[in-house]
Amino acid sequence: MLKKIVSNADEAIKDIQDGAVIMLGGFGLCGIPENSITALVKKGVKNLTCISNNAGVDDFGIGLMLKTRQVKKMISSYVGENAEFERQLLSGELEVELIPQGTLATRCMATGYGMPAIFTPAGVGTEVAIGKETRDFEGKMYLLEHAFKSDFAIVKAWKGDAHGNLIFRATSRNFNPLMAMAGKITIAEVEELYEAGELNPDEIHTPGIYVNRIFKGSDYEKRIEQVTTRLKA
Amino acid sequence: MLDKFGIAKRIAKELQDGYYVNLGIGIPTLVANYVPEGIEVILQSENGLLGIGPFPYADEVDADLINAGKQTVTTTNGSSFFDSAMSFGMIRSGRVDLTVLGAMEVAENGDIANWKIPGKMVKGMGGAMDLVASAKNIIVAMQHVNKAGESKLLKRCSLPITGLGCVKKVVTELGVFDIVPEGFKLLERAPGVSVDYIKEKTEGNLIVDGEIPEMILD
Numbered sequence: 001m002l003k004k005i006v007s008n009a010d011e012a013i014k015d016i017q018d019g020a021v022i023m024l025g026g027f028g029l030c031g032i033p034e035n036s037i038t039a040l041v042k043k044g045v046k047n048l049t050c051i052s053n054n055a056g057v058d059d060f061g062i063g064l065m066l067k068t069r070q071v072k073k074m075i076s077s078y079v080g081e082n083a084e085f086e087r088q089l090l091s092g093e094l095e096v097e098l099i100p101q102g103t104l105a106t107r108c109m110a111t112g113y114g115m116p117a118i119f120t121p122a123g124v125g126t127e128v129a130i131g132k133e134t135r136d137f138e139g140k141m142y143l144l145e146h147a148f149k150s151d152f153a154i155v156k157a158w159k160g161d162a163h164g165n166l167i168f169r170a171t172s173r174n175f176n177p178l179m180a181m182a183g184k185i186t187i188a189e190v191e192e193l194y195e196a197g198e199l200n201p202d203e204i205h206t207p208g209i210y211v212n213r214i215f216k217g218s219d220y221e222k223r224i225e226q227v228t229t230r231l232k233a
Numbered sequence: 234m235l236d237k238f239g240i241a242k243r244i245a246k247e248l249q250d251g252y253y254v255n256l257g258i259g260i261p262t263l264v265a266n267y268v269p270e271g272i273e274v275i276l277q278s279e280n281g282l283l284g285i286g287p288f289p290y291a292d293e294v295d296a297d298l299i300n301a302g303k304q305t306v307t308t309t310n311g312s313s314f315f316d317s318a319m320s321f322g323m324i325r326s327g328r329v330d331l332t333v334l335g336a337m338e339v340a341e342n343g344d345i346a347n348w349k350i351p352g353k354m355v356k357g358m359g360g361a362m363d364l365v366a367s368a369k370n371i372i373v374a375m376q377h378v379n380k381a382g383e384s385k386l387l388k389r390c391s392l393p394i395t396g397l398g399c400v401k402k403v404v405t406e407l408g409v410f411d412i413v414p415e416g417f418k419l420l421e422r423a424p425g426v427s428v429d430y431i432k433e434k435t436e437g438n439l440i441v442d443g444e445i446p447e448m449i450l451d
Contacts, residue, residue, distance in 0.1 A: 027280045027317070028303040030296065053317070080356030081303075090354070098355065101279065102321025102363030109318040121325070121366035125344075125397035128362060158297075170297040170314055171281045177316045205316075222296035228304040230288045 004164045004208070005193070006215045009039035012187045016152055018045050019072075023108065023148070023179040024052040024062060025155035028081070028225050031172030032061050033156040035189050035217040041068055049073040051150060053104060053175055055085050060223050069093070077101035081225065100128065103145050105178055110147035112181020112210065117146045153183025156217070157206070160190035161197075164211030165204045177206045186210055189217040235406040235423045240374050242267045242450050243421075244333055244404050247372060248274050252330040253323075255279065255364060258302045260374040261333035275311070277329055279320050279360045284312030301360065321360065325367040332368035334361065336375045336400075338390045341416035341437035343400040345373065346392035358395065365396030377405035377434050384436035386410070386417055407431050409448060415440055421448040 006012045013036055016022065026032030040048075041064050048071050055074050056063035065071050066084050073095040079085055088094035099107075100122040110118050119142035123129050133144040155176040158169035166188055168176055180186050188206075193216040235243065241263035248254065248264075250272040256262050265285070268274055276285040278300045285300055286307035293307065300306045315323075323329060336347040345365055348358040365371060378384055386403065403410045408431050409421040416438030419431060422445050432439055 028299065030280070030299050030303070076357060078357035078359040080354075086354050098357045100358055100362040101317065101360040102325065102367075105317035105321055120363070122321075122363040124366060126362060126394045128358075168314075170295065170308075171278070171299055172297040173314055173316050174281050175317050178318050224294070224296050224299070224305060225303040226299075226305070227294055228288045228306070229291045229294060232290055 002163055004211065004214050005162055006213050008215055009035040009189060009217065010042065012036060012189070012213045012215050013039050013043060013154070016040065016043070016045055019047045020045065020152060021049040021051070021150045023150045023153040023183055024050055025153075025174065025176035025179045026061070027053050027171070027174035029057065029061050029223050031156050031168070031174050031176055032056070033154045033189050034220055036154045036187060037061065037064055040070065041065055044068070044070070046070050047072040049075065051075040051104075051148060053077050053101060055079045055082050057081050057225065058084050060221070066094070073097065075099065075104075077104050105175060107145055107148045108175065108178035108182040111149070112178065115147060117144050119144055148182055150182060151184050153179040153186045155180045155186065155188050157188055157190045159192045159194065159199060160188055160211075160214050161194040161199050161208070162214075163196050164188065164208030164214050165199055166190070166206035166211065167199065167203055168205050173205065180206045181210045185212045187212065188214045190214060191217060191220060234426055238263060239423070239450060240404050240406060243409065243448055244372055244374055245269060247331065247402070248272060249330075253277055253283070253328060255324065255329050255332045255368070257332075257334040257361075259335045261335060262302065264333055264374070277320075277323070278306070279317070279324070279364070281315050281317060281320050282306070282308070282312065283315070284309045286312070321363050324364060327367070327369050329368055331370045331372065332364050333372045333374055334364065336373045336385070337379070338385050338387055338392050339373050339375070339400050339403055340387050340390045341412070343398040343412045344390050345395050345400050346390040348395050349393040351393070361395050365399045368399070371400050372402045372404060373400050374404050377407045384434055386435045386437045388437050407434060413440065418442065419445050421446055423448060
């Protein structure tokens with residue numbers, strides 16, 4: 001019997017220790033593992049290295065863990081929406097490594113595909129390339145970028161089942177299936193949790209083999225950074 | 234001289250039927266409002282959406298459905314969702330026909346700087362470095378001069394580079410420029426702008442070949 005279902009976020013993250021390297025899915029505040037972040041704040045683990053496209057906002061997402069000084073280092077592509085982040089960065093309390101968004105995604109993918117590195121043209125000739133191996137393929141230069149190593153990947157899905165199979169919704173998919181493939185231990189929180197057999201195998205985005213623990217999240221706020229609307233004619 | 238809407242309108246004339254297009258934040262986003270009648274373009278959002286629809290009505294706002302600027306959007310007929318690796322995969326492998334970006338500086342050799350100003354809080358490059366390194370057709374939409382009145386069309390970029398030799402065309406409030414081996418080739422003048430004025434505001438090598446037509450926007 002597969003025993004992947006855990007009761008809640010606290011149980012799912014209970015063995016995450018100080019100094020862990022954690023991947024967190026999401027783009028902006030879209031598709032972030034809200035329940036697990038709350039549990040990490042509650043647990044109070046420190047000196048974390050977080051690999052995540054963004055760093056949340058001051059009072060939501062990874063911003064909550066920044067406020068409690070739990071993050072030692074962020075590895076992200078864009079961190080512009082967070083004043084506390086800026087303060088900690090400028091004061092030297094927080095380390096940040098900025099990497100191109102496609103490189104970030106593909107380095108996760110490489111881990112999940114069992115490949116040690118990728119070659120990408122992104123960053124050639126820029127400060128991102130400093131100290132990295134470059135290679136010419138058919139007259140164009142590429143940078144060698146390594147697959148990520150992380151202790152845990154925490155992702156948010158729309159639907160999941162007892163086997164850990166995951167289905168994502170709309171643009172909340174983003175980095176989630178890639179990080180799900182890349183964790184040494186992968187934790188998935190889902191809005192809807194099903195018995196094995198209830199989800200259509202044709203519709204699975206992430207096969208359960210990549211997922212170690214799964215739980216049904218609750219009280220999703222799903223905050224929106226910029227509500228933009230049009231008026232009814 | 235054009236305003237930002239005029240710049241967007243002029244860039245929209247570069248769109249062709251069936252184009253897959255990635256529009257950056259700022260003026261580039263406005264291009265979507267001026268797609269010429271009778272042609273279909275499919276907008277790509279690098280957070281994982283092909284076929285960006287208009288902003289939602291207030292009662293259909295969906296937190297799971299945003300664009301790369303983190304604004305709520307909708308889908309349109311034929312839309313699809315995908316993960317971030319595939320999103321940059323379609324960019325890297327040359328499937329996206331046109332990318333429109335803003336910039337702080339463009340050099341006469343096509344280098345672009347648009348992600349970092351030394352001494353200011355660095356927010357990150359997001360997808361900009363991936364886009365400029367891979368897109369086969371990049372148009373920059375920007376103001377011709379910075380707030381200090383200095384040219385943004387330069388011999389060499391002074392700010393940290395985002396990508397090398399990648400910009401093909403620049404549209405500013407003053408004109409339309411192709412990047413050719415010798416520098417910025419002036420193609421069109423904005424309404425009421427003289428060639429001399431453009432020369433004065435352009436630090437990089439400006440190529441003026443014969444009579445330069447005034448652009449036609451409508």
